[in-house]
Amino acid sequence: MLSLRTVQWKEGKVIMVNQRKLPHELVFAEFDEVTQVANAIRTMVVRGAPAIGAAAALGLALAARRSRALTRDELLLDLRRAEKLLEETRPTAVNLTWALTRILSKAESYTGSVEGLKKAVLEEALTITDEDLSVNKQIVEHGSLLIEDGDVVLTHCNAGVLATVGYGTAQGVILQAHRQGKNIKVYPTCTAPLFQGARITMFELMREGVEAYLIADTAAGHVIRNQGVTKVLVGADRILGDGTTYNKIGTYQLAVLAARHGVPFYVVAPTSTVDMITKREAVVIEERPSTEVTRIGDISIAPRGAKAYNPAFDETPPELITAIVTEKGVIEPPFRQNLEKMMSGRPTGGEMDS
Amino acid sequence: MLSLRTVQWKEGKVIMVNQRKLPHELVFAEFDEVTQVANAIRTMVVRGAPAIGAAAALGLALAARRSRALTRDELLLDLRRAEKLLEETRPTAVNLTWALTRILSKAESYTGSVEGLKKAVLEEALTITDEDLSVNKQIVEHGSLLIEDGDVVLTHCNAGVLATVGYGTAQGVILQAHRQGKNIKVYPTCTAPLFQGARITMFELMREGVEAYLIADTAAGHVIRNQGVTKVLVGADRILGDGTTYNKIGTYQLAVLAARHGVPFYVVAPTSTVDMITKREAVVIEERPSTEVTRIGDISIAPRGAKAYNPAFDETPPELITAIVTEKGVIEPPFRQNLEKMMSGRPTGGEMDS
Numbered sequence: 001m002l003s004l005r006t007v008q009w010k011e012g013k014v015i016m017v018n019q020r021k022l023p024h025e026l027v028f029a030e031f032d033e034v035t036q037v038a039n040a041i042r043t044m045v046v047r048g049a050p051a052i053g054a055a056a057a058l059g060l061a062l063a064a065r066r067s068r069a070l071t072r073d074e075l076l077l078d079l080r081r082a083e084k085l086l087e088e089t090r091p092t093a094v095n096l097t098w099a100l101t102r103i104l105s106k107a108e109s110y111t112g113s114v115e116g117l118k119k120a121v122l123e124e125a126l127t128i129t130d131e132d133l134s135v136n137k138q139i140v141e142h143g144s145l146l147i148e149d150g151d152v153v154l155t156h157c158n159a160g161v162l163a164t165v166g167y168g169t170a171q172g173v174i175l176q177a178h179r180q181g182k183n184i185k186v187y188p189t190c191t192a193p194l195f196q197g198a199r200i201t202m203f204e205l206m207r208e209g210v211e212a213y214l215i216a217d218t219a220a221g222h223v224i225r226n227q228g229v230t231k232v233l234v235g236a237d238r239i240l241g242d243g244t245t246y247n248k249i250g251t252y253q254l255a256v257l258a259a260r261h262g263v264p265f266y267v268v269a270p271t272s273t274v275d276m277i278t279k280r281e282a283v284v285i286e287e288r289p290s291t292e293v294t295r296i297g298d299i300s301i302a303p304r305g306a307k308a309y310n311p312a313f314d315e316t317p318p319e320l321i322t323a324i325v326t327e328k329g330v331i332e333p334p335f336r337q338n339l340e341k342m343m344s345g346r347p348t349g350g351e352m353d354s
Numbered sequence: 355m356l357s358l359r360t361v362q363w364k365e366g367k368v369i370m371v372n373q374r375k376l377p378h379e380l381v382f383a384e385f386d387e388v389t390q391v392a393n394a395i396r397t398m399v400v401r402g403a404p405a406i407g408a409a410a411a412l413g414l415a416l417a418a419r420r421s422r423a424l425t426r427d428e429l430l431l432d433l434r435r436a437e438k439l440l441e442e443t444r445p446t447a448v449n450l451t452w453a454l455t456r457i458l459s460k461a462e463s464y465t466g467s468v469e470g471l472k473k474a475v476l477e478e479a480l481t482i483t484d485e486d487l488s489v490n491k492q493i494v495e496h497g498s499l500l501i502e503d504g505d506v507v508l509t510h511c512n513a514g515v516l517a518t519v520g521y522g523t524a525q526g527v528i529l530q531a532h533r534q535g536k537n538i539k540v541y542p543t544c545t546a547p548l549f550q551g552a553r554i555t556m557f558e559l560m561r562e563g564v565e566a567y568l569i570a571d572t573a574a575g576h577v578i579r580n581q582g583v584t585k586v587l588v589g590a591d592r593i594l595g596d597g598t599t600y601n602k603i604g605t606y607q608l609a610v611l612a613a614r615h616g617v618p619f620y621v622v623a624p625t626s627t628v629d630m631i632t633k634r635e636a637v638v639i640e641e642r643p644s645t646e647v648t649r650i651g652d653i654s655i656a657p658r659g660a661k662a663y664n665p666a667f668d669e670t671p672p673e674l675i676t677a678i679v680t681e682k683g684v685i686e687p688p689f690r691q692n693l694e695k696m697m698s699g700r701p702t703g704g705e706m707d708s
Contacts, residue, residue, distance in 0.1 A: 023657035187663065190647065190655065192546055192570040198648065198655040206657050214662040216546040216647050217571040218604025222639075222668040225606065250572025252579065253611055260610055285576075293544065293570050294552065297653045301544065301552040303377035303560050308568040309541065314576040 006162050007046060007054040009126060012065060014058045016046045019162055023203040034063040034082045041089040041096075044194065048163020049237045049273055050132050053095030056086045057125035060103050064121040075114050079107055079121065091284040092246055092313045093237040094275045099128050129165045135270045136167035138327035143173030143233075143268050146323075146330065149182045151230045154223060154258075157191040157248035158200035159235025159268065170235040170268040171201050173325065178210045186212040187223050191248060193292045193310065217250055224257045232258045236269035236324075238283065241276040243318030243335030246283060249311050255320035264322040271326050276343055286312040360516050361400060361408040363480060366419060368412045370400045373516055377557040388417040388436045395443040395450075398548065402517020403591045403627055404486050407449030410440045411479035414457050418475040429468050433461055433475065445638040446600055446667045447591040448629045453482050483519045489624045490521035492681035497527030497587075497622050500677075500684065503536045505584045508577060508612075511545040511602035512554035513589025513622065524589040524622040525555050527679065532564045540566040541577050545602060547646045547664065571604055578611045586612045590623035590678075592637065595630040597672030597689030600637060603665050609674035618676040625680045630697055640666040 007016050014031040020043070021027045029045060031037050037059035040046050046055045063082030069075035083100045090096060106124045110117050147153070153174055160171030168175065177184055186205055191197035198214055205212040215223055223229060232254055238246040245251070245267050258265040293308035294300060302308070324331045328345070331338045361370050368385040374397070375381045383399060385391050391413035394400050400409045417436030423429035437454045444450060460478045464471050501507070507528055514525030522529065531538055540559055545551035552568055559566040569577055577583060586608055592600040599605070599621050612619040647662035648654060656662070678685045682699070685692045 024654070189572075190546060192544060192572050195655045198660070202656045202660050206660060212661070214644075214647055214656055214660055216603065216662075216664065218543075218546050218602070218607070219663065219665055219668075221607030221610060222603060222665055223663065225668075227663070248572070249570065249576060253572070253575030253607060256575060256611060256614055257607055290568075293568055296650045296655070299651045299653060300378070301549045301650070302556045302568055303553075306552070306556050306560060306568055307566070308570075309573065309577065309581070310570065311573055311576055314573075314579075 004161050005166055006051050007058065007129060007165050009058050009061065009122070009129070014055065014062060016040065016055060017162060018045050019047055019200060020045055022162070022199050031062065033066060034059045034085065037062060038085045038089050041086065047196070048158060049093040049095040049235070050136070050164040050169070050270060051162065052090060052093055053099035053272060054129040054132050054165045056096050057099040057103055057128040059086050060100065061122040061125040064118040067118070069114060072114055072117055075117055076107060079104060090286060092286045095272050098272050102128065132165040132270070133167060135327040136164050136169060136172055139169055139268060139270060139325060140167055140172040140176040142327070142329055143266070143325040144176040144180060146266065146325070147173065147177035147182055147184060147231070150184070151182070152185045152187070152228045154187045154189070154220065154229045154232045154254070155201065156189045156197060156234050156250055156254055158196040158204070160201055160204040162200050162204065163235060168204070169270065170233045171204055173233060173268055174210065175204065175208055178208060184210065186210055187215050187227065187229065188212060189215055189217050189220055189250065191250060192217050196248070220254055221257050224261050224263060229263055232263055232265045234267055236267050236273050237313055239267065239269060239274045239324060240278060240280065240283070241336055241339055243321055243324065243333070243339065244280055245316045245321060246285070246313050247316065249314050252314040252316045255316045259320050265320060266323055266325055267321055268325040271328060271343065274339060274343055276339065280315070283315070285314065288312045358515050359520055360405050361412065361483060361519050363412050363415065363476070363483070368409065368416060370394065370409060371516060372399050373401055373554060374399055376516070376553050385416065387420060388413045388439065391416060392439045392443050395440065401550070402512060403447040403449040403589070404490070404518040404523070404624060405516065406444060406447055407453035407626060408483040408486050408519045410450050411453040411457055411482040413440050414454065415476040415479040418472040421472070423468060426468055426471055429471055430461060433458060444640060446640045449626050452626050456482065486519040486624070487521060489626070489681040490518050490523060490526055493523055493622060493624060493679060494521055494526040494530040496681070496683055497620070497679040498530040498534060500620065500679070501527065501531035501536055501538060501585070505536070505538045506541070506582045507538060508541045508543070508574065508583045508586045508608070509555065510543045510551060510588050510604055510608055512550040512558070514555055514558040516554050516558065517589060522558070523624065524587045525558055527587060527622055528564065529558065529562055532562060538564065540564055541569050541581065541583065542566060543569055543571050543574055543604065545604060546571050550602070574608055575611050578615050578617060583617055586617055586619045588621055590621050590627050591667060593621065593623060593628045593678060594632060594634060594637070595690055595693055597675055597678065597687070597693065598634055599670045599675060600639070600667050601670065603668050606668040606670045609670045613674050619674060620677055620679055621675055622679040625682060625697065628693060628697060630693065634669070637669070639668070642666045
């Protein structure tokens with residue numbers, strides 16, 4: 001595997017792959033200011049729940065570094081302002097809030113000097129990015145055990161290397177199975193309206209030589225019914241305590257189709273995506289601008305003035321999910337019971353947003 | 355309603371709306387030669403099963419007009435050559451074959467002069483285009499009775515005015531219900547990979563002031579589940595004797611989602627789309643080029659060299675269809691029995707391809 005770090009800290013700056021330029025250019029962008037990082041998250045220069053979490057963590061480290069605060073309290077105020085700015089960028093993915101809350105609670109319990117606090121914030125942010133790497137490494141190991149030689153996998157959006165700091169989740173599993181020498185065929189959906197499947201997942205799969213056939217989002221049902229699909233793998237932006245999964249728009253309909261055709265449907269995500277507290281009715285499904293649907297790049301595909309309804313995520317109920325693959329192993333139904341068991345094994349509690 | 359004839363004959367030429375230019379320009383293209391018409395069908399300058407049927411019929415009339423045949427037999431040879439050329443353009447829609455067979459059988463039974471035969475071919479072609487108008491007028495009347503005030507309709511691709519000679523089928527029903535003063539809200543899917551929903555259905559709905567919100571194909575499941583959709587309406591390219599329906603790729607998954615949420619799913623099409631003879635296994639699902647999926651206009655959305663699987667149609671089994679709306683009325687299950695009853699009432703038999 002060619003090494004690729006989606007999000008990293010280098011000499012006081014945040015370096016991220018500009019995912020809007022993919023697949024035609026692999027460009028790294030540099031960020032000096034937390035406002036730039038927030039903007040990069042909002043405009044999806046960086047996307048994918050774990051990558052967003054890491055970007056936000058390093059964004060806070062930038063805010064700390066650039067702060068002119070003279071006291072610990074002033075610095076905390078700057079950090080809380082930066083946290084608010086970052087948190088408001090994308091409402092659905094839980095990793096964002098999870099990473100911010102984790103750093104802020106570390107900062108608030110720190111009692112030393114301003115410089116020491118700045119250092120502590122950076123250290124926690126770097127720990128979060130490093131953990132993402134090691135967590136994903138475990139996820140793809142667990143997940144790859146589910147993939148058999150000869151599998152035909154349908155996958156959606158991008159939860160690959162570029163959706164994380166490295167290794168990936170759902171597509172990371174596919175890549176890992178391929179590296180293990182398993183003979184697999186993959187159908188990635190284009191994933192309208194922003195085409196992360198066509199642009200990013202195809203880029204990752206082709207880069208490692210996986211046999212892949214891109215399909216229009218309209219073709220998923222036909223492909224599941226007629227092309228011998230044996231597994232559907234998706235990532236997640238938030239998983240509730242009962243297993244209800246929020247992921248890229250289009251996930252729900254794939255789960256319905258998989259269930260209809262008896263094809264196992266796997267959600268692959270780190271436990272930082274699990275939210276044991278929030279209830280379904282409190283989860284906000286982000287609605288993004290009409291123009292994402294009516295325009296593709298510089299091309300308008302709809303009449304001038306056309307309105308669009310553009311939810312960025314959807315909700316997949318637990319009864320449609322075969323298993324959830326995390327760094328702690330593969331969880332099967334009943335999800336509430338098994339998620340509670342798994343999450344209570346965590347070193348610290350209360351990290352979830354509510 | 356503003357009048358719009360998608361396909362027409364004018365002073366020895368075929369005039370068609372160039373649907374590739376929509377929604378930004380409403381341009382009419384002129385055709386002198388049957389080869390140009392065949393190319394227009396293949397490249398989807400004209401699309402929509404009934405419009406293709408009419409275009410092919412008028413294409414044969416062009417072939418007759420331009421033929422230098424001196425005898426009836428020579429002219430029949432030219433017509434058969436033109437028929438073959440036209441028939442090979444698109445394999446799934448049955449109207450194409452239906453229109454060609456109808457004209458050829460008329461031509462073969464004609465016993466008069468070469469000039470008389472040319473005139474007979476043109477007359478039959480014009481009858482086919484005129485019938486499409488009157489048939490669709492009846493379809494939208496029958497269909498509009500199914501639409502109630504307050505309905506929220508999800509629809510796919512374009513089976514509207516521009517998919518036919520005029521009036522339309524599935525979206526024709528929506529337009530007619532709107533003209534009747536019914537308060538309806540419509541969610542058209544973009545319909546990747548060629549975006550006929552975004553480009554053409556939105557054009558038609560906005561042109562008549564229907565409240566419409568375009569959605570990405572990925573959002574259909576979420577919208578059916580959460581946005582109060584009360585009906586799904588689609589067209590058809592071929593309907594078998596048992597009700598099995600071939601229509602634009604993506605239709606099948608909409609039918610599965612509608613069934614899951616108890617939303618009635620209606621297929622709207624003329625009886626010229628019904629094929630009582632062919633069996634499921636003999637229907638060819640057209641596969642179109644990879645580049646339709648990997649490129650949008652001049653923009654490549656996938657890495658260079660990406661392969662795509664691009665079926666243009668899919669198959670919806672009868673158990674997912676609530677009713678089929680035709681010019682002869684609304685047919686409910688059991689479809690075989692009720693389609694047989696309806697089709698046997700036709701003035702002539704044996705018009706279907708096999």
